[in-house]
Amino acid sequence: MQTKIEKISPLSALAIKNILEVSQNGTDFLSFREKLAFANISHPEKKLEWKGARIAIKSALDCISLPYPGFVKDEHGKSFPMDGYGFVSLTHTKGLAAAIFHKEMPVGIDLDYVREKVVRLGPKFLNDFEMDFLGKDPVLHTIAWSAKESVFKCQGKKGISLKNNIRISPFTLEDKILDCKIEHSEYSDHFYKVKVEMEGDIVLTYTIW
Numbered sequence: 001m002q003t004k005i006e007k008i009s010p011l012s013a014l015a016i017k018n019i020l021e022v023s024q025n026g027t028d029f030l031s032f033r034e035k036l037a038f039a040n041i042s043h044p045e046k047k048l049e050w051k052g053a054r055i056a057i058k059s060a061l062d063c064i065s066l067p068y069p070g071f072v073k074d075e076h077g078k079s080f081p082m083d084g085y086g087f088v089s090l091t092h093t094k095g096l097a098a099a100i101f102h103k104e105m106p107v108g109i110d111l112d113y114v115r116e117k118v119v120r121l122g123p124k125f126l127n128d129f130e131m132d133f134l135g136k137d138p139v140l141h142t143i144a145w146s147a148k149e150s151v152f153k154c155q156g157k158k159g160i161s162l163k164n165n166i167r168i169s170p171f172t173l174e175d176k177i178l179d180c181k182i183e184h185s186e187y188s189d190h191f192y193k194v195k196v197e198m199e200g201d202i203v204l205t206y207t208i209w
């Protein structure tokens with residue numbers, strides 16, 4: 001997937017980075033706590049992914065002229081700006097990292113490679129109605145998986161099940177904005193619009209407002 005930095009609105013931006021391309025970039029911009037967290041990651045690949053995601057969020061913030069505040073995780077694993085202003089979501093996968101920031105609204109982002117096996121995993125993250133309209137298409141399944149992960153990250157709380165609580169309305173490969181919602185939980189009737197971008201075998205999804 002092409003690397004990019006995109007201003008979605010004056011309040012929101014996203015960035016996609018090639019992890020290898022940014023592997024030599026400095027990390028001076030990180031907060032003290034983040035530098036410690038980074039130093040504690042022992043797995044080399046995980047370390048590069050973690051760094052790539054922070055470089056992505058730095059680029060997104062630069063794009064809307066906001067300073068890098070440093071980010072901390074809550075008890076669910078979701079990152080929040082240390083200055084308390086705005087919302088962030090991060091994703092990283094083999095070779096790529098992406099981040100989205102919104103000054104006022106929660107956001108979620110997810111990157112995935114299309115894999116045949118995602119169809120077999122369908123019963124774990126889809127209900128019967130969703131499995132019916134997705135058929136056996138691995139691309140549609142990957143989009144559905146990714147969109148649900150983006151919604152999950154946007155709401156941020158553990159205990160929300162992709163299969164039982166996150167619903168996705170029927171869509172085709174032509175649809176670039178999907179309708180999703182959370183149901184049967186204390187966050188019921190939260191509605192989400194999820195943007196879909198595809199390049200080759202990579203699917204990027206993120207929540208929009």
Ligand SMILES: CC(C)(COP(=O)(O)OP(=O)(O)OC[C@H]1O[C@@H](n2cnc3c(N)ncnc32)[C@H](O)[C@@H]1OP(=O)(O)O)[C@@H](O)C(=O)NCCC(=O)NCCS
Binds near residue numbers: 049110
């Ligand atoms: C937490 C989760 C969303 C991470 O997704 P992933 O595909 O493994 O990894 P990604 O690279 O896309 O995202 C990783 C980032 O998610 C973020 N994250 C972790 N927990 C989060 C949460 N509760 N809310 C929002 N974001 C979260 C972190 O920033 C993390 O990056 P970091 O470790 O560098 O800070 C995922 O593991 C998960 O729990 N999914 C839903 C649960 C589920 O139902 N799964 C099984 C269905 S079969």
